[in-house]
Amino acid sequence: MLKWVKRIAAVLGVAIVVLAGVLLFNTFRYGPPPIPASDPIAVEVDVNRATAQLSRAIQFKTVSTKPDHPDFDAFLSFLETTYPAVHGVTERVVLDQKTPLYRWQGSNPDLKPVLLAAHYDVVPVAPWNLDKWVHEPYSGTIADGFVWGRGTLDNKGALIAMLSAAESMITAGFTPERTIYFSFGGDEEVGGKGAISVAKHLKEQGVLLEWSLDEGSFVLDKIIPGLSEPVASINLSEKGYVTVTLIARAEGGHSSMPPRVTAVGRLARAVDRVQTNPMPGGLTGVSAEFFDALGRHFSFGQRVVFANRWLFDPLLENILSGAPSTDAMLRTTTAPTMLSGSTKENVLATEARAVINFRIHPRDNIDSVVEHVRTVIDDDEIEIVADRDNGGDASPVSSSTAPGYLDVEASIRAVFGPLAAVPGLTIAATDARHYAKASEDTYRINPFMITGDDLVRFHGLNERLSIENLERGIGFYLALIQKQ
Template sequence: MGRVLLRLLAGLVLVVVVLLAVLIFNTLRYKPEATADSATPYELGADIEQATKDLSAAVKFRTVSTDLEHPDFAAFLTFLQDSYPLVHTTMSREVLARQTPLYKWQGSDPSLAPILLAGHYDVVPIAPGSHHLWEHEPFSGVIDDEFVWGRGTLDDKGAVIAMLTAAEKMIADGFTPKRTVYFSFGGDEEIGGLGAMAVAVHLNEQDIELDWMLDEGSFVLDKVIPGLDQPVASINLSEKGYVTLELVAKSAGGHSSMPPRVTAVGRIAKAITRLQDNPVPGGLTGISEEFFDGLGRHFSFGQRVVFANRWLFKPLLETILAGSPTTDAMLRSTTAPTMLTGSSKDNVLAAEASAKINFRIHPRDSVADIVAHVRQTIDDPEIEIRYDESLANPASPVSSAQATGYLDIKTSILDAFGPLATVPGLTIAATDARHYGKAAKDAYRINPFKIEGSDLARFHGTNERLSIENLETGINFFGALLQKQ
């Protein structure tokens, strides 16, 4: 009996030793992709002082998306003409729906498929009652030693100014791209992007298929991801879709003194609880796995053990990632109850109660999948599910992380910023890229600006600002990217 026990213990020790060896071996192999370190980042040599003044001036135009008839929309386009004369004499320009200009920089080799660089100049409104929270008036464009302040600096006039500054400088230097380059600056991205849709339709009608396009949708993230010490550029390959479902329950109504066992409001409340307790299935597959696989290689050795050995730790890793709203949103289609209606008086039973649930759809799911999930999860035939099909958008197609466009963007990020982590990712909100992508083989999303965790609240919030250093790096990025075309 003792010998048998010793043999079992010896076998167990051997299994543990082999397992540890496998875990360590896999982790040692699981490391970042080797990149060539450049001695100094690429510099285009643009006039950064003038670019800073241009961004300041751009902020002063009140191009608020909820007021598309405001004269500042047309005035902003005139400002661009005055500020970038070489761009406007070298490139052709058409102004399409919602004051969206489309520029064409003719390339020298017509056999090469064109590309498109996009941004938008409309901005969200200032939240009522928040003006006193701003360090500087939101449309003042104040310049201090480090930043340009004001609505639109980050989202997205900074990118528009960076693109045009780079193009103006390169034209002055005698540069002509080999492939044709389009630039499009949306005038209504914040309210749906009809301008970008018009651009895509315009290109399709001319039988022009873009090789790839680039728009906003991510940043170079510094100290944003817990446990990651170095900045990471997430070059996003897709963006989530969007659908809002309305759940409607009806009852006889009446006086609250004689309620039924289950009221219409109670039925809706139960349905919401079931949806929140049973999220849409997700996990580390497809683009989600690509993102976390690329990211995991840059963590410490101890953390890399988990990422490198997903064959063993995948359930644990998915549980950990699902514990944070930020990382959970990368794993699945998200469920967000946002609006409730019931009775108009506290002592009257609601004859009809409803809830609106917003879903951001992961590329693995469809609108039909979301509706089926809701029907099955609430498991209540007395609740009607409604939604406006015209407002429902599937997730955009997943672009290639091996195509020329992705590689050009990646190497240009490294040219401008120096060594950092680069990963393919997923945009969890909506951008104009979902429209432009209908005229392109591949659509990518990143703004070449470095942001920290404290900057996240500035998007659509208070004290929006862009550092002058970021503006310069963004100009250099677009210069490096255009040099490759």
């Protein structure tokens, strides 16, 4: 008996040694890829002038909820007078929702064009929060190394950086080989009908873009737990969106004589089942691509897990599912947001409604979301209504090896240095999903470095963009335009 125990122990010992060897071998091979050298940026820009231009741009109250405000037309006129070289060489057409589309003709008609996009509409500022702003939200105040105001980060900063770069390139006598389009949405914050009209216009003109680039991510500094170095997330797709309403009905009456199951009770049970049974997730597709690229930049001990997913996948998925930010990368998310029932506390509701918002992962679609809801509720008395008119599936997943991605990656590194760049997934909705309908590939990144402190400023208080970031953004677009 003792001999058998020793033999089993010996076999287990060998197995452990072999397993450890495999884990270490895979980990040593799993590291950051080599970073190619970046081309030097050939043109310089007057950053002080660009700072003043961004300050002025912020002063136009192009609030998305007030599309008829005269500041929308005034902003487009401001662009004409501020960037005369751009307006001198490009063809411009203004499409739906006062969305201008510029065409900068390239010298080689055999090359497919590209599109650079931003938007100039902004979300409202709540009147009751005005006194909480350090500087008035539409003042464009330049102070403490920042331009302050609504739209600096989202998304006039990118627009001004883009046009400043183009103006300088044109003034220096540069003509791209590839035709470049610029599109500036006037209603991105409320659905993007302007971007839809751009995609429609391009298709009607027989134009298929090689790639398009819009907002949707940043260079993230100390935002990803476990990483002390900045990471540029160049996003390949964005999640879809659908709102599902659950409706429960029952006989009304007085609350003193309730039935065993009320409309509100039935609805509550349905909502609980949907929330506690999320759609399946996993490290597949763009999610796997993101975490595989990201994992290479962690410490050696953490890389052991990412390098040996054949063993650690269940553990890794469980860990990633535990935080809202990483769980959103793995699956279609479920968010009950609104409830309605009776109009009085002692009246039984004849109808109760719950609104649930889903952000759809590229592996899923609206139909699979509705079917999942129907299955987990398992109650034929609950009506399920999906708002398909105001929703849509996730955008196609673009290539992370295509020339467009490599150009964006190299241009980021030309400004920020040899940092980690990873293909990612945008979890919110942008105009990029509409441009994708006229593009081979569509990418998403703003060329600015942000920290956790900046995240709360989006659509929030004290939005601002550092002058250093504005300079970086201009450098990025200079490098990117230079490659076309």
